[in-house]
Amino acid sequence: MQGKAMSGEKKSIIVCGTIIVLMALSSLAPELLSRSSPYTISFTGALPPGREHILGTDFLGRDILARTLAGGRVSIAIGVLSRFGSIIIGLAVGLMAGLAAPLIRGALQGAVEVFLSIPSLLLALALVMVLGEGNTTIIIAIVAGTWAPVARAISVKTAEVKTWDFVLAARALGASPVRVAVVHIAPALTPLLLPLITTGIATSIMLESTLSFLGLGGGSTLSDLPSWGMMIQEGSRFIIDAPWIIIPPSIMLSLLILCFNRIGDRMAE
Numbered sequence: 001m002q003g004k005a006m007s008g009e010k011k012s013i014i015v016c017g018t019i020i021v022l023m024a025l026s027s028l029a030p031e032l033l034s035r036s037s038p039y040t041i042s043f044t045g046a047l048p049p050g051r052e053h054i055l056g057t058d059f060l061g062r063d064i065l066a067r068t069l070a071g072g073r074v075s076i077a078i079g080v081l082s083r084f085g086s087i088i089i090g091l092a093v094g095l096m097a098g099l100a101a102p103l104i105r106g107a108l109q110g111a112v113e114v115f116l117s118i119p120s121l122l123l124a125l126a127l128v129m130v131l132g133e134g135n136t137t138i139i140i141a142i143v144a145g146t147w148a149p150v151a152r153a154i155s156v157k158t159a160e161v162k163t164w165d166f167v168l169a170a171r172a173l174g175a176s177p178v179r180v181a182v183v184h185i186a187p188a189l190t191p192l193l194l195p196l197i198t199t200g201i202a203t204s205i206m207l208e209s210t211l212s213f214l215g216l217g218g219g220s221t222l223s224d225l226p227s228w229g230m231m232i233q234e235g236s237r238f239i240i241d242a243p244w245i246i247i248p249p250s251i252m253l254s255l256l257i258l259c260f261n262r263i264g265d266r267m268a269e
Helices: 002-028 030-034 064-099 102-117 120-131 135-161 165-172 177-188 190-213 228-236 247-268
Strands: none
Touching: 002 030, 002 064, 002 247, 030 064, 064 102, 064 135, 064 177, 064 190, 064 228, 064 247, 102 135, 120 135, 120 190, 135 177, 135 190, 165 177, 190 228, 190 247, 228 247
16 A cells, blocks of 8 residues: 555656646747747737637737747746745855854844744835836745845754764865855755745745735746746736736646646655
């Protein structure tokens, strides 16, 4: 029974990984799969799913399938970039907090606690309002709102790892604190970092979609790539008359977040 359960777990991870890869690849060439451009505007208005447009068109006559596939490029790219940014900052601060003298450690942990006390969405909203709209601003806002939990987890684990024999041996041989942190401690944190990355990507994608839904993301011109959050925001205005506009990006967004979370939970076990 346990072997069957493990086999089922592996299959679910493979399925989730395959879905993520297919979404990423399809977002690079939406025109090939949909036979339409996500930018082409027609005067037909919002058409329901049919022969020419499998998932229908939006209020500007743009193909929903093409825009949904292209939207994955924005959401995935922002999610991955912002998560790696928060991981880099959180890793640096966490290592310093775990290895520094008590006074510096207290100051760093205090800064982390301040950021932890502010809801990530609220902080991201404030930064976007100050810095202006755009995908770059959203990445900065998401990084600022999500690095602190990483730093706290890393600092706790670093305080444990620095007492291990191989770290003590490296210090006894005269290794510098930087070398100890980068060469000896950081690789030992990999089992902790992998689930933080995968589940964090899901959180970053959700934050990006929320900010785009609120109208604070990119896509201010017709030539900009759409994001799923922006498509959901546009579709919400026509949810009664044209529900096919909001359904595809909502399903893709939910499925992508579910897959990243599933992989992250499996890695954390």
